[in-house]
Amino acid sequence: MNNQLIKIWNGKGIVLKKIGFGLSFIVLAIVSYAIYDGVIKAPFIATSNEYSDEDYDCSIMGINLHGTLWTYIPPQSEDDVFIDKDIVASEDINYLIKQANEDDAIEAILIEVDSLGGLPVAGEEVANSLKNSEKPTVAVIRQSGLSAAYWAVTGADYIFASKNSDVGSIGVTASYLQNVGKNQKDGSDYVQLSSGKYKDAGDPDRPLTEEERQIFLRDIKIVHQNFIADVSTNRNIPLTEVEIISDGSSVLGERAKELHLIDDIGGLREAEIYLENLTDSKSEVCWY
Numbered sequence: 396m397n398n399q400l401i402k403i404w405n406g407k408g409i410v411l412k413k414i415g416f417g418l419s420f421i422v423l424a425i426v427s428y429a430i431y432d433g434v435i436k437a438p439f440i441a442t443s444n445e446y447s448d449e450d451y452d453c454s455i456m457g458i459n460l461h462g463t464l465w466t467y468i469p470p471q472s473e474d475d476v477f478i479d480k481d482i483v484a485s486e487d488i489n490y491l492i493k494q495a496n497e498d499d500a501i502e503a504i505l506i507e508v509d510s511l512g513g514l515p516v517a518g519e520e521v522a523n524s525l526k527n528s529e530k531p532t533v534a535v536i537r538q539s540g541l542s543a544a545y546w547a548v549t550g551a552d553y554i555f556a557s558k559n560s561d562v563g564s565i566g567v568t569a570s571y572l573q574n575v576g577k578n579q580k581d582g583s584d585y586v587q588l589s590s591g592k593y594k595d596a597g598d599p600d601r602p603l604t605e606e607e608r609q610i611f612l613r614d615i616k617i618v619h620q621n622f623i624a625d626v627s628t629n630r631n632i633p634l635t636e637v638e639i640i641s642d643g644s645s646v647l648g649e650r651a652k653e654l655h656l657i658d659d660i661g662g663l664r665e666a667e668i669y670l671e672n673l674t675d676s677k678s679e680v681c682w683y
Contacts, residue, residue: 537662
């Protein structure tokens with residue numbers, strides 16, 4: 396089976412066509428990618444989160460979760476088409492959380508979120524790192540904290556968002572653009588060269604069979620249930636209540652508070668005041 400993107404993001408459906416060995420893997424959404432003949436060219440950037448005790452004098456570790464959330468950021472290639480360079484890696488965020496927990500000078504962790512989503516494992520990894528942190532963790536959702544990004548911050552002890560913030564989008568999609576009609580019009584024929592019945596299932600250059608559709612839907616539902624379960628556990632919301640609102644839609648801040656998806660209305664300043672009261676000291680935030 397070709398690798399296919401299963402997305403927890405409320406945006407346009409896309410599929411990543413990747414010829415190679417191995418079974419399909421389930422991942423979350425990517426935003427705004429260029430499509431060339433049905434193939435997504437994912438733009439990658441390199442990040443540097445070098446951490447040094449000598450670089451700062453502060454009590455709060457500030458971490459940015461901006462843009463699409465991936466597990467890691469692959470090396471840049473000259474063949475990549477750079478459309479969306481705003482990508483953040485869960486491994487970098489988790490590294491900073493670990494460093495903050497090992498630094499006696501750091502009293503708490505503040506994570507700022509503005510993201511439409513990303514990969515499911517990445518969201519799960521950040522949520523677990525925040526949940527298992529030995530030090531208090533606070534999240535601030537700015538414009539958007541959706542899908543995998545929302546999954547990620549459910550692990551925080553306390554979540555702020557603006558009354559105008561877009562929150563939630565607890566759902567999964569694997570929709571993609573099929574190229575069969577275009578290829579036929581262009582006089583192109585699909586030549587199937589694969590072993591294993593489902594190896595090239597989800598290839599946008601050939602029709603998806605009903606049997607293949609059911610296999611993908613099976614996995615989509617599993618990811619959805621995992622998402623729901625983590626929101627329920629991390630936010631201490633009854634599972635049945637999360638299931639009711641897990642239709643893929645998002646809500647604004649005030650409604651998110653009513654649904655217990657966040658804890659309070661506010662931004663960075665309110666979060667800093669909260670941390671000052673929590674730590675009983677002046678909060679000095681250093682951002683990485």
